[in-house]
Amino acid sequence: MQRHIVHCDLDTFFVSVERLLNSSLVGKPVLIGGSSGRGVVASCSYEARRFGVHSAMPMRLALRLCPEAVVVRGDHERYSKYSNLVTEIIGEEVPLVEKASIDEHYLDLTGMDRFFGCWKWARELRRRVIRETGLPISFGLSTNKTVSKIATGEAKPSGEREVSGGTEKAFLAPLSIRKIPMVGEKSYTLLRNMGVHRIETLQQMEAFTMRRVMGEHGVMIWRKANGEDDSPVLPFHAQKSMSKETTFQQDTIDMQLLKRTLAGMVDRLAFDLRRTQKLTGCITLKIRYSNFDTHTRQVKVPYTNSDRAITAQVMELFEKLYSRRMLIRLIGVRFSELIHGNYQVDLFSDTTEEIGLLEAMDRIRTRFGIEFIQRGICLPDGSRQRGGQHVTQFT
Amino acid sequence: MRFIVSTSALLKHLQAISGALSSNTVLPILENFLFEIHDGSLQISATDLQTSMSTNLQVEAKDSGKIAIPSRILIDTLKTLPEQPVTFTINKENFGIEISAGDGKYKLAGEDGDDFPKIPVIENAASVSLPADVLNNAITKTLFAVSNDELRPNMTGVFCQMNGGEIIFVATDAHKLVRYKRKDVTIDSDASFIIPKKALTLLKNTLPDDDSAVAVDYNASNAFFRFGHLQLICRLIDEKYPDYEAVIPTNNPNKLTVDRGQFLSCLKRVVIYSNKTTHQVRLKISGSELHISSEDPDFSNEAHERLTCQYEGEDMEIGFNARFLIDMLSTLDSDEVLVEMSTPNRAGLIIPANQEEEEDILMLVMPVMLNNY
Numbered sequence: 167m168q169r170h171i172v173h174c175d176l177d178t179f180f181v182s183v184e185r186l187l188n189s190s191l192v193g194k195p196v197l198i199g200g201s202s203g204r205g206v207v208a209s210c211s212y213e214a215r216r217f218g219v220h221s222a223m224p225m226r227l228a229l230r231l232c233p234e235a236v237v238v239r240g241d242h243e244r245y246s247k248y249s250n251l252v253t254e255i256i257g258e259e260v261p262l263v264e265k266a267s268i269d270e271h272y273l274d275l276t277g278m279d280r281f282f283g284c285w286k287w288a289r290e291l292r293r294r295v296i297r298e299t300g301l302p303i304s305f306g307l308s309t310n311k312t313v314s315k316i317a318t319g320e321a322k323p324s325g326e327r328e329v330s331g332g333t334e335k336a337f338l339a340p341l342s343i344r345k346i347p348m349v350g351e352k353s354y355t356l357l358r359n360m361g362v363h364r365i366e367t368l369q370q371m372e373a374f375t376m377r378r379v380m381g382e383h384g385v386m387i388w389r390k391a392n393g394e395d396d397s398p399v400l401p402f403h404a405q406k407s408m409s410k411e412t413t414f415q416q417d418t419i420d421m422q423l424l425k426r427t428l429a430g431m432v433d434r435l436a437f438d439l440r441r442t443q444k445l446t447g448c449i450t451l452k453i454r455y456s457n458f459d460t461h462t463r464q465v466k467v468p469y470t471n472s473d474r475a476i477t478a479q480v481m482e483l484f485e486k487l488y489s490r491r492m493l494i495r496l497i498g499v500r501f502s503e504l505i506h507g508n509y510q511v512d513l514f515s516d517t518t519e520e521i522g523l524l525e526a527m528d529r530i531r532t533r534f535g536i537e538f539i540q541r542g543i544c545l546p547d548g549s550r551q552r553g554g555q556h557v558t559q560f561t
Numbered sequence: 562m563r564f565i566v567s568t569s570a571l572l573k574h575l576q577a578i579s580g581a582l583s584s585n586t587v588l589p590i591l592e593n594f595l596f597e598i599h600d601g602s603l604q605i606s607a608t609d610l611q612t613s614m615s616t617n618l619q620v621e622a623k624d625s626g627k628i629a630i631p632s633r634i635l636i637d638t639l640k641t642l643p644e645q646p647v648t649f650t651i652n653k654e655n656f657g658i659e660i661s662a663g664d665g666k667y668k669l670a671g672e673d674g675d676d677f678p679k680i681p682v683i684e685n686a687a688s689v690s691l692p693a694d695v696l697n698n699a700i701t702k703t704l705f706a707v708s709n710d711e712l713r714p715n716m717t718g719v720f721c722q723m724n725g726g727e728i729i730f731v732a733t734d735a736h737k738l739v740r741y742k743r744k745d746v747t748i749d750s751d752a753s754f755i756i757p758k759k760a761l762t763l764l765k766n767t768l769p770d771d772d773s774a775v776a777v778d779y780n781a782s783n784a785f786f787r788f789g790h791l792q793l794i795c796r797l798i799d800e801k802y803p804d805y806e807a808v809i810p811t812n813n814p815n816k817l818t819v820d821r822g823q824f825l826s827c828l829k830r831v832v833i834y835s836n837k838t839t840h841q842v843r844l845k846i847s848g849s850e851l852h853i854s855s856e857d858p859d860f861s862n863e864a865h866e867r868l869t870c871q872y873e874g875e876d877m878e879i880g881f882n883a884r885f886l887i888d889m890l891s892t893l894d895s896d897e898v899l900v901e902m903s904t905p906n907r908a909g910l911i912i913p914a915n916q917e918e919e920e921d922i923l924m925l926v927m928p929v930m931l932n933n934y
Contacts, residue, residue, distance in 0.1 A: 440932055445839065469838060506858055507839030508880055511906065511927040513735045513808050521906045521930070528932070 168331045170275040170284040171399060173314035174292065174305035176252065177323045179269035180209035182301045183248050184238050195235040199225050204413060208240055212323055248301065255295055264399045272311055274399040285328050292326065308334060312395035316345050334393030339366040346390050353380065353387065365391045405442075409450075409500035410435055417456040417493035423546075424497060428484060430544040431499045432477050437536060439471035439501065440509070440528055447503035449476060451483040454496035463487045464502075471509050472516070473524060473541075476501075562651040564598055564622035568662065571647070572639040574605055574616045575632070577791060580763045582632050583609030588678070593629035595677040596649075598622045606680055607632070612760045612795040613680045614767075626651070627674030630658060634669055681794055683785045686778035687750055689723065693768045693775050693788060695743060699730045700765045702741045702922060705888045707758045708734030715800035719761055722753040731805050735927075737885045738805060739892075742921035755802055756784055760795035767791055809925060810908055813901035815874030817846060818914060821898045824851075825890040827866045831855045832883040834864035841929055842883040847876040855883070879905040880929040886911075889924045906930060 176182060180198040185191045195214035199207045205225040217232035229235065249268045256263055262274040273291075275284045288307050295303050306317025308329040316338065321327035329337045343349055343357055343365055360379070362368055368376075368391035376384035389395065410431040418424065428451075439446060450464035463483050470476060480499055488494070511521060530539045575594065585591040588610075595606040601622050606615035628651050638660065639647075647662040656671040700719070708716035713735070720731040726748060730741040764786060768775065778785040779797075786793040828842065835841050835855035845852040851868040879902060890898065895913035902909045911924040 440930075443932060505838050506836050507841050508929040508932055510736055510839075510882060510929045511908075513733060513738060513908065513925070513927050514803050515735070518907060525906065525930070 167276070169309050170279055170307065171309065171311055171314045172273040172275055172284070172288050172305050172307050173311065173318045174256075174271050174273070174295075174303055175315075175318045175322070176249075176269040177302040177304055178209055178211050179249070179301070180240055180245055181211045183245055184240075186248075186300050187244075191236060191238075195219075195232050197225065197228055197232075197235045197237045198240040199237070201225060201237045201239065204415065210235075248299065251299055252295055252301065252303070255298055256291065259291055259294075262399050262401055264401055272314070272399045275307075289326060310334075310393070310395040311397055311399070312347060312390045313338070313393050315347055316341065319345060335369060338391060338393055339364065339369060341365050343368060343391070346387060348383070348387050348390060353383075356380070368392075405444075405504060407500055407502035407504065408435055408438060409498060411452070411496055411498035413496045414494070417495050419491070419493055424484070424488075424494065425481065426544055426546065427497060428480055428499065429477055429541070431497075432480050433473060433541060433544055434536060435499060435501055436471055436473045436476055437528065437531060439504075441532065443506060443508060444504045445469040445471050445507045445509070446476070446501035447505065448501070449479050449483065450500040450502065451480060451487055452496070452498035452500065453484075453487055453494055455490065456493040456495050458495070459492075461487055466503075469505060469507065469510075474516070474520065562598065562622075562624055562626040562628065562653060563648065564603065564620045565646050565648050566603065566618070566620045567644065567646055568639050568642045569644045570618060572636070574618055574790075575636055575639065577767050578605065578607045578614035578616050579632060579636065580766060581607040581609060581612050581614040581793075585609065590629055590672050590676055591678070592632055593672060593677070594632050594635065595627060595629050595674055595680075597627040597674065599625050606677075608678060608680060609759075610678060611757065612763060612793065614763060614791065614793045615680065616792070617790050626653065627677075628656060628658065629672040629674050629677050631669060631671070638667060681783055681796075683778050683780060683783050683794065686780045686785065687752060688776060688778045689728075689746070689748055690774050690776050691728075691746060692772040694770060694772050695746070696775050697765060697768045697770065699728075699741050699743065700761050700768075702892055703730045703732035703739045704758065704761055704765065705892060706732035706734060706737050706739040706924075707761075709758075710734065714798060715755065715802055718755040718757040718798045720753065720755050720802040720805070723748045724751050724753075731802070733803070733805060733925075736882070737889070737927065738808070738925040739889075740805065740809070740921075740923045740925075743919060744921070745919035752779065753802070754779060754781075754784065755798035755800060757795055757798055760784075760793060764793060767793075808908070809923070810903055810910070813903045813910060815846075815872075815877060815902040817851065817870055817872050817874075817900040817902070818897055819851060819868060819870040819900065821890055821893060821896060821913075823868055824898065825887065827853055827868055828883050828887050828890070831864045831866055832887065834862040835883060839929070840882050840884045841880055842886075843878065843880050843931065845876075845878045846870070846872055846874075848872065874902075877902065877905060878931065879909065880931040881909070881926060882929060885926045889926065893922065893924075 181196045196211040197207050197214055198209040199205050207221050207223045207225055207228050209221055210219050214232050214235050219228045219231055245268060253265055256271055260273045264272040266272055278284050278287055284307055288305055292303055292305055302324040304318050304321045304325050306314040306321055306327045308314040308317050309331045313329050313334045317327040317329045343362055344354055368388060373385055373388050376388040412427050447469050448464055448466050450462055452462045454460045465479055465483055467479055527539050583591050591609060597604045602617055603620045604615055604617050642662050645663055647660055650659045656673055658669050658671045660667040703719050707719060716733055722729040727742055727744045728746045732739050775786055775788040782797055784795055784797055831842055831853050832840055836857045842853055842855045849869055849872055851870045854865045856863045889911050893913050895915055897914035899912045899914050900909055905928060908925050908927050913922055
């Protein structure tokens with residue numbers, strides 16, 4: 167049975183939200199992202215793209231290319247709110263929606279064609295989103311997720327594109343292989359070195375050639391190039407892991423700072439675990455040295471969401487992993503093997519006081535936000551003396 | 562060396578001690594039984610270096626000697642032979658073994674009995690005598706709570722404490738704890754030691770189920786159990802046992818009395834709908850109603866059951882791992898159990914509602930935090 171899949175993507179989402187709140191940004195090159203020396207561009211307006219700026223580019227370089235750009239710091243919470251607004255509108259209309267990212271949705275419209283046509287229906291939905299949220303949105307309609315996504319890319323900005331069943335190959339043929347969602351920097355370089363530039367060339371190749379060059383991954387790319395993709399629209403993504411990373415303002419070997427940062431990240435992540443009633447069974451630590459060498463190390467643990475147990479494991483991992491006397495650029499912590507459940511109290515290593523403290527802190531944080539109360543270990547030395555506003559300390 | 566023995570008698574003895582065998586790739590001789598003959602008496606031993614078992618039986622033999630015989634091949638042979646006398650002939654030069662039974666002849670290669678690790682003998686031992694059924698009961702009640710966590714070796718055995726006329730067995734894995742006290746045992750001197758799990762499992766499988774006496778000799782490093790024709794020696798766990806008395810809460814104002822059988826079968830049903838890893842269930846007690854529920858949001862599974870109970874105390878809601886509760890309730894024998902609790906983040910105690918006079922059983926289970934906020 168032929169499916170009808172819509173992929174919709176909010177155009178320069180972060181910028182659009184900022185423009186909604188501050189109309190003076192309309193028509194100007196806008197960059198969203200941290201403005202400090204090491205920040206990167208999270209999103210940029212089409213005006214800025216004309217200068218060669220693209221997302222994930224270091225902010226410093228972006229400003230050199232486009233000095234007149236307006237830099238906005240960005241507020242992830244605000245973007246989440248608008249994103250949920252859009253999800254809600256789509257959810258009201260479509261029974262099967264997959265939220266692929268903060269600004270992307272896949273809709274399965276199979277069966278709708280029998281009423282008044284998917285194309286017309288999708289256009290009305292798009293107009294409704296624009297009318298009710300004020301955010302520009304583009305969509306692509308085709309028979310599977312890959313082709314729809316590529317079609318959206320072609321429709322942008324603020325456009326619509328239909329690739330009807332049977333015409334997928336012809337639609338893809340003239341495009342660059344870069345447009346295939348799975349082709350990243352490495353695959354692109356490899357394929358370009360092989361002389362493959364357009365998707366057409368891939369279509370004319372045999373699947374086994376791709377298998378020989380890139381293994382199973384290559385076959386997947388080949389299938390996508392031919393407009394084949396049978397992955398379903400999944401309404402629910404089970405969260406597989408949660409992680410936090412910190413890039414330091416300046417590369418460091420300040421052990422105190424490193425440990426404090428780790429403790430802080432664990433504190434937040436473990437709170438998230440407890441808030442969502444989850445336990446982790448695998449902890450991973452990541453270190454990136456100043457020369458961009460990245461090392462990770464993981465350990466399996468009995469399922470837990472306790473600050474104490476996780477912090478102990480993370481510190482042990484850190485001792486093991488940090489073996490080179492080199493400046494550290496980034497550290498990160500990641501919890502995987504998440505399952506639903508709550509913490510099993512330990513008879514000997516947990517005290518009632520500690521459990522009570524954790525419970526009380528969680529309660530305060532649920533009401534007043536995570537910043538409201540902190541552990542002393544997560545604060546820099548100087549601020550520990552200051553019995554200031556919200557700095558409450560426990561030892 | 563040569564001896565004659567009946568197939569079924571030999572097999573019975575071998576199977577009784579075969580649990581102590583180990584498949585050790587560093588010391589392959591541990592996969593063998595050690596046969597030692599002295600004055601027409603055959604002693605067979607098996608060991609994994611931590612736990613050793615041996616047994617004695619009478620055989621027809623003229624001379625003495627020892628040989629290590631591969632266990633797998635020997636047991637497999639005996640299993641398939643009908644009841645009949647078999648002759649073992651051992652070549653002392655190359656340790657070849659020839660088994661002749663009826664019209665069959667089987668040859669296998671043994672190993673020098675002198676290479677077999679020495680089974681420890683116990684010295685400077687104190688001793689105590691326990692009826693087999695008492696020991697068996699103590700093991701059954703505690704063994705399930707023993708930890709498998711090798712990072713906490715002190716909890717990988719049952720703590721045995723002889724103190725002022727009573728003997729106490731304690732097992733814990735830091736999430737649950739069992740304390741089994743026995744008051745009808747005569748004890749000469751106070752002592753305490755940790756017996757490893759494997760030795761107790763072997764004991765449980767081989768102890769007779771009557772009240773025949775089991776002699777227990779112990780010193781600082783080993784314990785030695787003798788019953789019938791069997792002997793078991795195990796190395797004790799040389800660790801300090803955690804201070805279990807300190808973690809048993811004494812002030813538990815919330816007391817729930819419930820039918821053990823009903824509670825157990827209810828939990829067995831509800832746990833089917835809980836998460837397959839955490840087995841988490843929620844107990845909500847208000848008035849004289851116990852509400853047991855579980856959920857697994859990943860599969861949209863959910864279960865609710867209500868039980869009538871007697872309850873004294875404030876209404877409360879507490880989470881537990883249902884596997885722990887099921888293990889505990891199915892180990893107990895009483896018709897009703899008493900569950901004592903204080904707050905949802907502190908241990909719950911499970912106690913049989915009516916205990917026999919000479920027995921005192923206390924089970925403790927730690928809750929899971931429900932995060933109700």
